[in-house]
Amino acid sequence: MYKQLTMLVLALLFSAAIWAQNRISGLVTDASLLPLAGATISLKNGQALTTTDSSGRFSVTLNRGEVIQVSYTGMISRTITIAAETSLSIALQPSAVNLDDVVVVGYGATKKSDLTGSVATIKADELKNAKVGTATSALQGLAAGVFVTTGSVKPGGDASVVIRGSGSLRAGNSPLYVVDGIPVEGGLQDLSPGDIQSIEVLKDASSAAIYGSRGSNGVILVTTRQGSKGKSRITLNLNGGFQKMMNKQKLMNAQQYYQLASRAIPDYSWTSEELRYLSRGLSTDWQDAITQDGKYSNYNLGISGGSETVKHFLGADFYDQQGTIKNSSFRKLTLRYNMDAQTNSWLKTGLRFNIIESALKNINEEDDSGYGTMFSAISSQPTAPVYLDNGDYFDGFLNTKANPVAIVDLLDKVTKKSRAVGSVYFEIEPVKGLKIRSDNGGELEFFNVNSYEDGRMGQHYPDGGHAVKFNGKKRYMQSENTATYMFDVNSIHRFTILGGFSASKYTYESTTADSKNLSPVLGYDNLGGAQNHGPNGSYASASTLTSFYGRLNYNLDDRYLFTVTMRQDGSSRFAPGKQWGFFPSAAIAWRISKEAFMEEQDLFSELKLRASIGRLGNQNIGDYAYAATISQGGEWSDYVFGGNLATGSVQNTISNPNLTWEKANQLDLGLDFGMLKNRIAGTIDVYYKKTTDLLWLVPLPTESGFDNSLTNIGQINNKGIEFSLTTININTKHFSWRTSGNFSFNDNKIAELYNGKTDVNKALFVGRHMSTYYTLQADGIWQADELAKAAVYNAQPGDRKVKDLNNDGVINGDDRAFSGISVPKYYGSFTNTFRYKGVELIAFFTYAGGHLINNSLNRYLNSFNTWGNMSEEYYNGYWTPARPSNRYPAPRIGSPYSNGDGTNANFQKGDYLRLRNIELAYQFPASSFVRKISSSGMRVYASVQNAVTWTRFTGFDVESSDNTNPYPNARSFIAGLSINF
Amino acid sequence: MRMLSYCGLLYCCLFFLWGCQKDDAPTPVPIAPILKEIVFPGINDVMPGREASIRGKGFDQGDRLFLENETAMTEVQVTSVNNQEIRFLVPEEAGGAYTVTVERHELQTTLDGELLVPLVVVIDDLVMPAGTSPAGSVIAIGGAGFQQGDEIQLTAPFYPAGKIISVPVTLTDNGMEFLLPTAAYGQNTVTIVRGQRRSTLGTIGIEVTVGAEIGGGIVYYVESNKIHGYIVHKENLGTATESFGPGLALSGAVGTSRSMGSGKSNTAKLVTKMAAFRQNNNSWNTKKAAFELCDELTVGAGNDSYADWFLPSQEELIELFKVKDMLWSKGAGLPANNYWSSSEGDGDAAGWSAFYVNFYEPVNIVSGFVDKEGWKIGIRPVRYF
Secondary structure (H helix, E strand, O other): OHHHHHHHHHHHHHHHHHHHOEEEEEEEEOOOOOEOOOOEEEEOOOOEEEEOOOOOEEEEEEOOOOEEEEEOOOEOOEEEEOOOOOEEEEEOOEOOOOOOOEEEEOOEEEEHHHOOOOEEEEEHHHHHHOOOOOOOHHHOOOOOOEEEEOOOOOOOOOOEEEEOOOOOOOOOOOOEEEEOOEEEOOOOOOOOHHHEEEEEEEOOHHHHHHHHHHOOOOEEEEEEOOOOOEEEEEEEEEEEEEEEEOOOOOEOOHHHHHHHHHHHOOOOOOOHHHHHHHHOOOOOOHHHHHEOOEEEEEEEEEEEEEOOOEEEEEEEEEEEEEOOEOOOEEEEEEEEEEEEEEOOOOEEEEEEEEEEEEEEEOOOOOOOHHHOHHHHHHHOOOOOOOEOOOOOEOOOOOOOOOOHHHHHHHOEEEEEEEEEEEEEEEEEOOOOOEEEEEEEEEEEEEEEEEEEEOHHHOOOOOOOOEEEEEEEEEEEEEEEEEEEEEEEEOOOEEEEEEEEEEEEEEEEEEEEEEEEOOOOOOHHHHHHHOOEEOOOEEEEEEEEEEEEEEEEEEEEOOOEEEEEEEEEEEEOOOOOOOOEEEEEEEEEEEEHHHOHHHOOOOOEEEEEEEEEEEEEEEOOOOOOOOOOOEEEOOOOOOEEEOOEEEOOEEEOOOOOOOOOOEEEEEEEEEEEEEEOOOOEEEEEEEEEEEEEEEEEEEEOOHHHOOOEEEEEEEEEEEEEEEEEEEEEEEEOOOEEEEEEEEEEEEEEEEEEOOOOOOEEOOOEEOOOOOOEEEEEOEEEEOOHHHHHHHHHOOOOOOOEEEOOOOOOOOOOHHHOEEEEEOOOOEEEEEEEEEEEOOEEEEEEEEEEEOOEEEOOOHHHHOOOOOOOOOEHHHHHHEOEOOEOOOOEOOOOOOOOOOOOOOEOOOEEEOOEEEEEEEEEEEEEOOOOHHHHHOOOEEEEEEEEEEEEEEEOOOOOOOOOOOOOOOOOOEEEEEEEEEEEO | OHHHHHHHHHHHHHHHHHHHOOOOOOOOOOOOOOOEEEEOOOHHHOOOOOEEEEEEEOOOOOOEEEEEOOOOEEEEEEEEEOOOEEEEEOOOOOOEEEEEEEEEOOEEEEOOOOEEEOOOOOOEEEEOOOOEEOOOOEEEEEEEOOOOOOEEEEEOOOOOOOOOEEEEOEEOOOEEEEEOOOOOOEEEEEEEEEOOEEEEEEEEEEOOOOOOEEOOEEEEEEOOOOOOEEEEOOOOEEEEEEOOOOOOOHHHOOOOOOOOOOHHHHHHHHHHHHHHHHHHOOOOOOOOOHHHHHHOOOEEEOOEEEOOOEOOOHHHHHHHHHOHHHHHHOOOOOOOOEEEEEEEOOHHHHOOEEEEEEOOOOOOOEEEEEEOOOOOEEEOOEEEO
């Protein structure tokens, strides 16, 4: 009994002791309130208490008043004093930089802190600023030195990327895209942004040299999502919205057009339909007639999970966009499966598999953009009705000879693509630290472009209809085999040695069938029923690339980092004897912050100085470019023999067996820094890139029988500075404010051409930017009191005045002058992210400037033309004796330089600042009602894309590559839901 | 938190308002019709009560059309419109010059130019009499549109200048009829007159017989159709010894003919030549040539006077010879003499000679060519109807 009483007292005492402590449970999440598994809960003295489970939850027993620290890699640690609460909800904000982040580099990965080259990392979250568009366009503004232009914002349209300035005249300036180790042609348009885990941009020679002959324009490495061990995770992202066309051009209405045309052309030939339309007070707004509010939706499902031995990810993505031009659309279905399995202790295997099915509908991209849908709408006279009284399409257009509405109604053009990309790898580790890996994969792509142009679309199109069927097939296979050995000596000297070889083959074939006069019902599905056939054609090509490469990384005590990379490529695209190229590079980095003399300071948490130098190549010269090619058949080759047409052959290019790679020699100096415990972090890079052996079609003497020869000539230099900065401005318990941004400046100059030439066709100039304008100088309008002077130049008051720079009384090519450049000198972005509890506000701006855009649309809109409509501004501002405008010439037929061609009259500043995304979101925490549906978090948001653009450019879009017939950009209003299970 | 909620709400409102805003299309304001390249029909293409067309661009279905003259503006019925023209019904009472106004949406545009509507009588299904009709008979003309009070006017080129024979008409079930007046002969043009309106209906043939005393003389020859022939003056001209005219070299010949139907043109040619001759010669200043006497002859008959006489050709004169006895019975006999024809001599003799017909002969036809100036013989003018 005594014993029992004693036990009871002890138990009570123990219980009292326990009750003096608090049992604290908590949830640790990231800034988006998604649970963080593995976060460390420790006492202030560093004693670890526990870590969060896969749901981000933890439970500890603590005394009131004790102070704990919650930390997680890449996050700013939070310190919490235990009070009366028994439940904690702790959201960690990411630090401005995470030095422990794993950065993928070619054929391997390394910690960010160990990088010696200039590599920009883009996380999947950052891609979310771009809802509509491709993964390529989503890169805009996310990395310094990476200039992304959304040249066409059509549904399915991709962006173009130039890294550190253009260095090639003819071999292309696009970087090499590598997705999970497989090179991808033409950007990331087929990739679902939801499948992306991270993107690394290899910008300098050291980081890109491992890709040798394909790396001169930089490399973009994409790593798709992979599973992780632990609890399975399901992510579902649903978003959709609508789009409104931006920058609709203000054009004259029918009445204004009638007045102006009647004034300029008294015997203007009106049609009865137009005259009736006018008297009814009607006017056709062709832009409205062919456009609509676009619709957009994207559904992305990701299922990931894994165990100790197997990790997997399954992704499904459906993208559907109805364009702002009627009847244009893009649909894409993407399925991805990634799997990694540790088969046994020494063998690891895995696969990456991705299939894409897409269909792009009715984007009318005429070779001559003057016949495209949008330009048809711009230039069609507003006096023209859409339909005749009998319901037929009006067909009396001045310029394009096509009815824009008929085009969008009747054009049947579908581009379908089916693509499968996959790879399988085997990796063995026979001895510790040595990994031998064989990664074999490829890509198979089928695509076809079917088009049927109905004769009712207008005079421009054949009466009986015109169908074209284009089928193409691409096949790419590669084998990458590497051995990587990692070891250290005394834990101070750490080495990573990589060696490998690869072989790849690319084949391409296509067929084109062209028929006219055929059934509009069956169209391209029954070309055999056509009355006329041809021209038909087919094409095939192949190329191979064999490579040997190696890389040595040496890390001395985490302070001094050295990298030497080399690659030797053998490409079939060059003549025997010129097929092999060697591309070496070296880099060094000094982590100053790791030096002893830095230990006493708190300002810099990271400071690293980098330097790299190397050579890269560009083999994008096309297949068989070095060889003399024979053209067989066709009007230039066939001949008449015995009264019959016989198929002939003719050599159409001259061979150049000395043709070789374009070579980019690049020097990079960089500084990475992190300050105030990485609340401020950034990178500064300066670079100098010298590209030599540029490919150019050098003119040949006529006696040679050829116009020109593809030859390596000249040199282009790019130099620039890049700056990126991320700051955590405010980080309190409930509120945080994070700012990140980047700035890039690039200066491009042609250093040398050929044969001592200082210019080529007055288009390329030594000492000038390769995108320099060299034009006549518009100088306003001749005024009434300048009658005599204007007459000297065969002009009249009201005509456009052009500067006679050499004062010889004649305006000709000798009066041209340099008039700016067409590509931005500087560009970048900045983002502000505000979070208050679960509410998040993101404002993402992009900008560019220092360039001029030749707004070619204004050559039609801002001068009188007999081809179609003009701007309302021109109507209200053209020169008359009573209204002596100095901007817009009088509406006079034959007025010289009226439309500004050959002058800088239509050049406009391309500087812009765009609020590309403003987004308001609310993150329901895991502890909220979402638990009832077994969700670990849910985020709802509303976003406006391209909300505001500040620019002086007046065309459809300041970023568009085609200003005459652009696909108009849109302001997108999107709402979305992301939910995790 | 509340403020944050308000901000979120405001954002969402702006989100949808911004996205949903839509430009309001301006309400169309019609303007007066714009009509281009207008071409009015010629007066001969317009008929009262008939459809007419104004060519041009810009006409519309539903357009109203008004014709306006000094007295009134009248809406006309538009029958059809297409991209090239507007067609409309010309009012039956229309006639004269009109401005044309097009009205659409109660807005009007007056066309440049005038619509000219002829003052005509419109007769549908007109049936003119076939063949010829005896003098003094009733002429029936079929057709619709004749009205009480209409009047028929008969005219012929061989009637004295300005002579119109007006005849009242009687309406019949099939049209109308009228009685041929005795003064009418030969082929006549029939014109219907109604007030200021008049329309030519066609021609009728009124039979003529040899020996009839009409047209200022005696009919001495009728063609087989009985509506054309020759009338001879009742008397000779000049003396019985008149020269033909000046005798000339071959180059002075005018290219006359001897055939039937050529006398009038022969005379005209000779008169023209004679006028030229007189400018350079004064030998004939005091005397007239035979053909001049005929050409200048005017014969009165009642209220009429006939001035279309000519010197007959050889064959026309021979036909006169053939009925000389009949002419004596009518008091228009030709005294025995040789008579000049208007036919010059053959071949190289054309300049100095002309044909005559011997009226001394009782039966035999004797004709030859003789010196124009040296021979002096008789002249008998004739006229043709």
